[in-house]
Amino acid sequence: MSKQRLSVVVTRRLPEPVEKRLQELFDVELSDRDEPADREWLTEAMKRADVLVPSITDKIGPLELVDAGPRLKLIANYGAGVDHIDVETARSRGIMVTNTPGVVTEDTADMTMALILAVTRRIPEGLATMQSGEWDGWSPLAMLGGRIRGRKLGILGMGRIGQAVARRAQAFGMEIHYHNRHRLHPQTEEGLNATWWESFDQMVARMDVISIHCPHTPATFHLMNARRLKLMKPEAVIINTSRGEVIDENALTRMLRAGEIAGAGLDVFEHGTQFNPRLRELPNVVLLPHMGSATVEGRIEMGEKVIVNIKTFEDGHRPPDQVLPEMV
Known part of the structure; x- marks a missing residue:
């Protein structure tokens, strides 16, 4: 009997190669939107996902985390910065947070x-x-x-x-x-x-x-x-x-x-x-409109890091880019 695949919800459109690879590996819900997720959409997504893949425009604070469902175990952030995520509250609720350092x-x-x-x-x-x-x-x-x-x-x-x-x-x-x-x-x-x-x-x-x-x-x-x-x-x-x-x-x-x-x-x-x-x-x-990391190569590498973090987590190991409260 095959192992059930993780349910992954992505909040924003990502480069096509990244989305294709996510589809190959996980039960992924991709987004057709290219704008920040509002609180209601984000809360519902966190209730039905094992893994959430947000970006820096998605605020995940104490209120959002309190409303998250029991399934959510990993927030695999697409980006290096995590000041939009309450890492401490996430940890207290048993939710791991990862990011994508070094790529940009x-x-x-x-x-x-x-x-x-x-x-x-x-x-x-x-x-x-x-x-x-x-x-x-x-x-x-x-x-x-x-x-x-x-x-x-x-x-x-x-x-x-x-x-x-x-x-x-x-x-x-x-x-x-x-x-x-x-x-x-x-x-x-x-x-x-x-x-x-x-x-x-x-x-x-x-x-x-x-x-x-x-x-x-x-x-x-x-x-x-x-x-x-x-x-x-x-x-x-x-x-x-x-x-x-x-x-x-x-x-x-x-x-x-x-x-x-x-x-x-x-x-x-x-x-x-x-x-x-x-x-x-x-x-x-x-x-400039936040273009610092806006290269095709960089965005794809960010996605690859997200995938490695999710796959490592799925395999029962500590993801390479886990973020701890003391690191923030």
């Missing part, structure tokens, strides 16, 4: 460098000039940006992505500085030619570029608040491809409008899609 490292680091260049070299302004048909030829003073070689890059959060950004920035001739909860191993630090700052405030005040690469936790909420933003040099720029909640967006907007910060490149926003509309008006700001 190179793609997000690429996008970070793209934003640094876009802001400092005024690429969107040049593009807008060409698209409007207003360009009337080269001029010695036209569209002057800044050279990034020799600039001090301050990285907040020196994990996988922060280190990948440091490697790229090294190739561009930037000076690498970082602040982290724990100092890197001396050999790693030497390989990146990176300088550790115990004081985040002191680092912020001396950098030409600040790049955010830390998760959103209670400790990092508004870590770049109005006080710290005011520490930045007027000619400095700030880049965020991590979590929007780390920056006080309204304070940042005010300072950019006042010319107290030279520019910003943002791929994430404090309130999701509801970002401060005044940011759109600023020529020194580059806004």
Whole structure:
């Protein structure tokens, strides 16, 4: 007698190869929707599933977990970030949580460098000039940006992505500085030619570029608040491809409008899609729709990790990417 397959419910559309593989391995309920699941739909899905495959747009808090059915034993998140899931409550109810770390490292680091260049070299302004048909030829003073070689890059959060950004920035001739909860191993630090700052405030005040690469936790909420933003040099720029909640967006907007910060490149926003509309008006700001990890290769690899986590769980072993409350 064949073993009954796990019931897996997916909340969003995934790349076709991932969906096909899920269908081959599990009793899967795929989604034809490409929008966040509302609470009612999510609650019903959690009642009929052994495994839920959500994404970062699906909030799974205490209320949703309390209403989950007894069948639900695994939340296999499609994505590395898990701040949308109450991991502690899930564990207390016997529900394991997994994620997909490491997959988006190179793609997000690429996008970070793209934003640094876009802001400092005024690429969107040049593009807008060409698209409007207003360009009337080269001029010695036209569209002057800044050279990034020799600039001090301050990285907040020196994990996988922060280190990948440091490697790229090294190739561009930037000076690498970082602040982290724990100092890197001396050999790693030497390989990146990176300088550790115990004081985040002191680092912020001396950098030409600040790049955010830390998760959103209670400790990092508004870590770049109005006080710290005011520490930045007027000619400095700030880049965020991590979590929007780390920056006080309204304070940042005010300072950019006042010319107290030279520019910003943002791929994430404090309130999701509801970002401060005044940011759109600023020529020194580059806004992207959360594209940091948006590559075909990355999205498929994320799905492959989800599948490995589910299959390992089904086979009675600990999934390789289990998330524990103390890790969040």
